[in-house]
Amino acid sequence: MKGRSFLSTANLSSTELGELLSLAQDYCGINNNHKLLPLDLLRGKMIAPLFFEASTRTKVSFERAARNLGAELIDLQIGASSLIKGESVLETAKTLQAMAIDALVVRHASSGLPLFLAENLHIPVINAGDGWHEHPTQALLDLLTIFQEFGSFAGLNVLFMGDIRHSRVARSNLFAMQTMGISVRMAGPPTLVPPEMKALGAEIVADIDQAVAAADVVYLLRIQWERQQSGFVSSLSEYSQLYGMGEERLALMKDHAILLHPGPANVGVELSAAAYAWPRSRIEVQVNNGVAARMAVLHRLLAED
Amino acid sequence: MEQLIRGGTVLDPSQNINGRFDILVKNGQIAAIAAAIPATGCLVLDATDKIVIPGLIDLHTHLREPGGEAKETVETGGRAAAAGGFTGITALPNTNPVLDDPRKIAELLALADKAGHVRVWPVGALTKGSAGRELAELALMHRAGARAFTDDARGVADAFLARNAMLYCRALGVPFLEHCEDESLAGKGQLHEGVLAAKLGLPGITKSAETVMLARDLILAKETGCRLHIMHLSCQEGAEMICNAKAAGVSVTAEVTPHHLLLTEEAVDGYNTNAKMKPPLRTAEDTAALCLALADGTIDAVATDHAPHTESEKTGDFSSAPFGIVGLETAFPLLYTHLVRTGRLSLMQLVESMSTRPAAILGVPGGTLRPGAAADLTIINTTTEWVIDRHAFLSKGKNSPFHGWTVYGVPALTMVGGRIVMKNSRIG
Numbered sequence: 075m076k077g078r079s080f081l082s083t084a085n086l087s088s089t090e091l092g093e094l095l096s097l098a099q100d101y102c103g104i105n106n107n108h109k110l111l112p113l114d115l116l117r118g119k120m121i122a123p124l125f126f127e128a129s130t131r132t133k134v135s136f137e138r139a140a141r142n143l144g145a146e147l148i149d150l151q152i153g154a155s156s157l158i159k160g161e162s163v164l165e166t167a168k169t170l171q172a173m174a175i176d177a178l179v180v181r182h183a184s185s186g187l188p189l190f191l192a193e194n195l196h197i198p199v200i201n202a203g204d205g206w207h208e209h210p211t212q213a214l215l216d217l218l219t220i221f222q223e224f225g226s227f228a229g230l231n232v233l234f235m236g237d238i239r240h241s242r243v244a245r246s247n248l249f250a251m252q253t254m255g256i257s258v259r260m261a262g263p264p265t266l267v268p269p270e271m272k273a274l275g276a277e278i279v280a281d282i283d284q285a286v287a288a289a290d291v292v293y294l295l296r297i298q299w300e301r302q303q304s305g306f307v308s309s310l311s312e313y314s315q316l317y318g319m320g321e322e323r324l325a326l327m328k329d330h331a332i333l334l335h336p337g338p339a340n341v342g343v344e345l346s347a348a349a350y351a352w353p354r355s356r357i358e359v360q361v362n363n364g365v366a367a368r369m370a371v372l373h374r375l376l377a378e379d
Numbered sequence: 380m381e382q383l384i385r386g387g388t389v390l391d392p393s394q395n396i397n398g399r400f401d402i403l404v405k406n407g408q409i410a411a412i413a414a415a416i417p418a419t420g421c422l423v424l425d426a427t428d429k430i431v432i433p434g435l436i437d438l439h440t441h442l443r444e445p446g447g448e449a450k451e452t453v454e455t456g457g458r459a460a461a462a463g464g465f466t467g468i469t470a471l472p473n474t475n476p477v478l479d480d481p482r483k484i485a486e487l488l489a490l491a492d493k494a495g496h497v498r499v500w501p502v503g504a505l506t507k508g509s510a511g512r513e514l515a516e517l518a519l520m521h522r523a524g525a526r527a528f529t530d531d532a533r534g535v536a537d538a539f540l541a542r543n544a545m546l547y548c549r550a551l552g553v554p555f556l557e558h559c560e561d562e563s564l565a566g567k568g569q570l571h572e573g574v575l576a577a578k579l580g581l582p583g584i585t586k587s588a589e590t591v592m593l594a595r596d597l598i599l600a601k602e603t604g605c606r607l608h609i610m611h612l613s614c615q616e617g618a619e620m621i622c623n624a625k626a627a628g629v630s631v632t633a634e635v636t637p638h639h640l641l642l643t644e645e646a647v648d649g650y651n652t653n654a655k656m657k658p659p660l661r662t663a664e665d666t667a668a669l670c671l672a673l674a675d676g677t678i679d680a681v682a683t684d685h686a687p688h689t690e691s692e693k694t695g696d697f698s699s700a701p702f703g704i705v706g707l708e709t710a711f712p713l714l715y716t717h718l719v720r721t722g723r724l725s726l727m728q729l730v731e732s733m734s735t736r737p738a739a740i741l742g743v744p745g746g747t748l749r750p751g752a753a754a755d756l757t758i759i760n761t762t763t764e765w766v767i768d769r770h771a772f773l774s775k776g777k778n779s780p781f782h783g784w785t786v787y788g789v790p791a792l793t794m795v796g797g798r799i800v801m802k803n804s805r806i807g
Contacts, residue, residue, distance in 0.1 A: 084578075085683040160695030185580040186650035205698070207580030245580055253438035 075374040079192040079199040083210045083250035091217065091253060098218050098363070105142060105366050115377050117147035122170050123179040124150065125202070126158055131361060132202050132212075133338055136179050139368035145376070148175060160190050172195050174235035177376055180204070185242075191366055198375045208238045212336055213246035215367035217254065219360050220291055223332055228255040233275075233285050236295035236317055236344055239266045240305075243336045244295060259285055262295075262317055265306045282317065287326040293334045294319055294344045310343050319345040324352060332356045382797065383418045387426025387758060391433055392731035393747035396537050402431060404754040407797035411750055425627050426758050427443060427666060429791060432464025432730045434755035436737040438556075439531075439610055439682035439702070442468075442499070444477025451687040451775045453487070456707070457496030459685070459774035460475050461788065461801035463707040466496035466755035467738075467745050472509065473532040479504035479515040481523035488524050497793070498755070500526040500743055502556065503698070505544045511536050517547045525739055528742050529556035531610060532590045532657075536562060541596065545605035554608040554632070554740060557596050559743030564588035571659040575644040581697065584659050586614045593617055593723075597624045600631055608740055609633040611684050612694065613658035615668035622677040632740050634682040635669050637706060637713045638780065642666070646780050652693045652700035654780045674724050675730060680740060681732045683710045687776020704707060705776040709767055711759070715788025740756055758792040765789045773804070 075090065081096050083091075115291070121140045125133050140147055152158075167178055177198045180188045185205030192199040203209040204267075217227070224230060232251060236374050238260050251258050252275045260267055260276045272278055279285040286292055298312055307313045318331065324346075327333075333345070333355040341347050350357065382404040389400040402409060402415040412805060437460065443451040451459075453470065460468045470487050472478035478487060484501045491499035495688065503525035507513045508584060509532070519529055528548060534557060535541040541557075549556040551782045565588040568574050572583025593609060597620060600607035612618060612633050621633050638656065643663050646654035651764025691701050718724040738746030745755050771783040793801040 159699040161691065161699070164695070178422075184696040184698045186698075189650060190696050205580050206582075218795070242580060247579075268572075268577045270572075270574045273574045274577055 076277040076281055076377070076379070077198060078375065080190070080210060080371050081189050081192060081199065081201045082373060083213045083246045083253070084209045086250065086253065088253050091250060094133055094214055094370045094374060095218055095221060095244050097373060098214065098366045099221070101200060101366040101369040102363065111142050112144045113142065114144040115373060116140070116143040119145040119176040119376055120148055120174070121145050121372070122148040122150060122175045123202070124152060124163070124166070124181070126152065126163070127203065128201070129181055131364065132181065136202060136362040136368050138365045139372055142365065142369055143354060143372055145300065145372065158221040160184065160187050160333045163187065164191055164194055167195055169189050171195055177372070200371060200375070206245070207242050208246040210246045211364070211368050211371055212243050214358055214371065215363040216247055217250060217295070218336060218363045218367050219334065219356050222359070223356065224290065229264065230256045230290045231288060232291040232293055233259045233261060233279070234288040234295060235282065235319070236262050237266045237297045237301060238262050238271060238295065240298070240301070241295050247293070248274060259289070261285055263307055263313065265303070272299040273302055283323060283326055283339065286323055287328070290328065290331050291334060292319065292327065292331065294339070296336065296338070296340060296343055312345050318343060319349040321348055324349050334360060337361065381417055381421035382424060383411070384424045384426050384431055384758070387429050387431040389431045389725055389748065390414060390730050391748040392523065392727055392735045394749055395432065395448050396748070397727060400529065401767055402748065402756070403441040404797050407754055409748050409750050409752050409754050410546060412748060430726070430761060431760045432759060433734045433748050434462045434757050434795065435733045436741070436743070437465050437468040437685065438680055438705065438737045438740060439684045440471060440665065440707065441473065441686045443687060449689050449775070453490040453499065454494040454496070455773065455775050456685070457491070457494045457499065459707045459772060461496045461793045462773045462790065462804050464711050464757040464759065464793050465497055465707060466560045466757065466793060466795045467500065467743065468707070469527070469553045469741070470499050470501045471531050472502055472504040472529065472560065477504045477509045478502070479509065481508050481516060481519040482698045484520050484523040484525050497795055500741060502527045502529055503709050504528065505535055505555070506540060511540065514540065514544060514547065517544065517606050518551060520552060521551045526558050526743060527554045527556050527608070528722060529558065529610070533560050533562065534560045537596060538599070538613065542599045542603060545599055545603040545607070549603055549605040553742065554606040555594070556610055558610050559589045559592040559596065561588050561591045564591060568659070570655065571644045571661045573644050573662060574690070575647050579647070579650065584657070586616055586661070589613060589658050590616050590620060593620055597629055597631060601627070601629045604630065606679070607631045611682070612640065612660055612669065612678060613638050613639045614665045615660050615794040618668055618672035618677055622672065625677065632679040633677070634680040635673055635678045636684045637710045638704060639714060640666055640673070641717055642780060650697040651780065652695070652697055653704060653778050655697065655702055656684070657701055657702045665730065670718065670723055674728060680736045681710065682713060682737070683707050685774070687774050688778050689778060690781045693778045704778050705772065705774050706781060707774060708772050709781050709786070710777060711790060712765060712786035712788045713747055715759070715761070715785070716755070716786040720787065754794055754797040756794050757790050760789050760791040761787055763789065
């Protein structure tokens with residue numbers, strides 16, 4: 075993977091994913107032992123995060139990962155403006171490339187924008203979330219969390235619940251999970267679950283309680299307030315009652331099953347406070363794993379042999 | 380000066396001619412078609428091993444002038460048309476300013492006169508500024524030379540206004556050209572609402588965004604008696620509705636573009652902005668159905684929806700790129716290669732749908748090689764192959780998804796009113 079861009083999970087083989095996960099697992103240990111940090115694996119490398127959309131955890135997680143590996147960060151004060159279009163982003167990116175920046179980490183509201191940059195640059199571009207399209211490092215950290223819990227992937231049953239249509243997390247996970255032999259199911263409001271997800275490999279389920287009871291992992295997605303204004307859902311209250319994780323539904327889950335959420339969670343909407351604090355919720359583990367997963371990606375892409 | 384087009388295979392749907400004939404052109408008109416016309420003192424144009432057809436006519440051309448001269452001008456669009464074998468094209472009104480009054484129609488005609496390559500028929504806007512709020516001066520624009528009306532790039536959302544515009548069009552005897560798109564359904568859609576939209580994480584455009592307005596228009600056309608022409612039909616369901624409406628006696632015609640016949644949503648994969656247009660490319664079932672509908676006459680015409688944009692506009696992220704692709708220089712060879720050579724459409728049907736029927740829909744002369752008609756004709760080389768090179772287009776627009784395709788049936792000569800406006804520009 076060295077020198078390549080990291081844009082999507084759709085084109086990653088199970089071997090590549092496996093190697094990244096094993097590396098990430100190694101970094102989990104080091105990462106939580108600050109005495110060992112920073113490593114000097116990426117000493118002298120410069121990484122520029124270009125975040126055109128608001129982000130706390132992903133941005134900080136990437137920065138932490140880069141510093142842990144000894145890389146330096148160029149902090150561009152670009153502000154969160156999704157109005158900046160592909161062509162001007164490319165201009166900025168080319169300037170950075172000309173200054174011998176080693177990699178870009180890009181988040182933007184326009185699906186496909188990181189691919190467009192990668193096609194026009196020779197330095198690696200890492201997709202930190204593009205529109206509704208993909209968020210591949212999120213899928214990696216989710217797989218890591220699941221692996222830590224179950225020790226393998228084959229035969230596991232993951233249920234995604236909520237706003238599938240607008241979710242880059244669901245897409246990246248769908249592609250990666252299928253590659254690793256996980257069965258993916260999806261459920262949510264009829265307006266927010268595109269039937270075409272079936273053609274992409276997911277099973278769309280109507281009976282949510284039954285699906286929750288059968289799942290090894292229930293993955294709740296964030297619902298945004300704007301979906302109500304734009305006519306996709308009638309109210310967040312209705313959404314919460316029908317598609318949220320409350321106490322009753324929580325009780326249906328298998329003993330060994332876990333709960334995931336990409337964050338930031340709307341407590342009281344897609345899950346109750348009790349669900350968030352539930353002993354088998356792994357939401358905070360995900361955040362912690364994010365740094366290790368991103369270290370693995372930066373390592374694979376940028377480390378000298 | 381007399382010209383003799385000798386030795387070609389002549390196809391003329393208007394006279395049901397298909398065979399080896401010579402054509403004598405005199406004073407800009409077709410003087411005679413016969414088996415062997417002696418060349419006495421006339422310029423001989425050898426058409427041996429080539430086919431001679433009535434000049435192609437495009438019902439759907441965006442020339443971008445005024446206001447979009449970086450994309451195309453009447454002059455460059457005219458040259459591209461001549462290269463593509465077109466002897467007559469339309470000038471769609473979504474310019475800046477919009478062609479929505481008689482003065483602008485006259486100015487457009489003056490530009491076309493000055494350019495002089497092919498015939499240009501202006502199409503006026505249905506509503507002022509194509510804003511969909513007030514009727515434009517349809518009758519005065521018609522008097523100034525507008526041959527049809529449309530708000531293309533968008534549909535007429537207001538049903539009352541659409542109905543009133545249809546009443547005017549009917550009174551003027553001109554077609555109402557509809558770009559069927561319900562904006563509340565299409566929203567910010569970027570491509571067909573299908574598997575690719577789901578995969579790429581982009582908002583889709585459903586077929587209903589097109590068919591909902593189509594259904595309304597068929598009802599209004601039946602009620603008003605207006606000649607309704609449906610632009611760029613993209614889906615199977617639309618073709619079925621038109622078939623049923625024709626059977627019910629509605630005065631409706633329809634066009635389909637080469638790209639909706641040959642490409643599916645798959646062409647968008649990798650966020651290809653040169654496959655981004657409205658209506659969007661749909662599925663393989665749709666291309667198959669549209670092809671059958673063209674062959675059985677449900678769809679009357681092929682139109683290019685030639686929509687040039689600059690390279691810079693089409694370079695960038697998918698959602699920022701404008702809709703539309705160019706088509707004038709590739710339309711005939713693409714369909715000759717992929718529909719005629721594959722046996723899905725006869726050559727006669729292709730010529731009928733790209734020449735004779737468009738002339739009839741627009742109510743303009745052309746589409747025929749009948750003696751006495753203007754000598755608007757195209758000679759096609761069916762044997763030499765051409766690898767489409769978008770960078771070599773005469774159009775300013777290079778935005779084509781067909782770059783690199785190998786095609787046959789390249790126009791070798793275009794004649795407008797006896798004047799040769801293109802000769803061997805492609806194949807030397």
